[in-house]
Amino acid sequence: MAARIELDTVDRTLIRLLQQDGRASYTDLGREVGLSAPAVRARVQRLTDSGLLQFAAVTDPLRLGLPVMALLGIRLDGAPREVIAELERVPGVIYLVSTAGSFDLFAEVVCRSMDELSEIINDDVRTVPGVRAVESFPYFGIHVHRFTWDVPE
Secondary structure, rough: OOOOOOHHHHHHHHHHHHHHHOOHHHHHHHHHHHOOOOHHHHHHOOOOOOOOOOOOOOOOOOOOOOOOEEEEEEEOOOOHHHHHHHHHHOOOOOEEEEEEOOOOEEEEEEEOHHHHHHHHHHHHHHOOOOOOEEEEEOOOOOOOOOOOOOOOO
């Protein structure tokens, strides 16, 4: 587990502001927290260098022509590390987590069609040595998709 980064009130405020607008200028952020633009830049750089803060362009899969999305529950017989290494290479898998319970892994998949989803499940995932079973949960709608969780005190 990564070491916890100590945050002060200004760090927390900067993170919250950047969650709302990752393209905000250092000058605008500085006005909000009472610091100069160079001081804000240094803080943001420290948070980024520590791995706590990342910047990414979030795309809409529907507008990219990827209207079919599903969560795959995967049960394993084999060693998880080898299976994970193989599944990381599967096109369309955008999220892969290990878990406890009735599934060993969850994979989130985006693709162009139900036929492509079927191919990913049957040709790419089920054929990985160590995969015992795959259960698919196609998305009918996404109702909440947040990237702005709270920053704990």
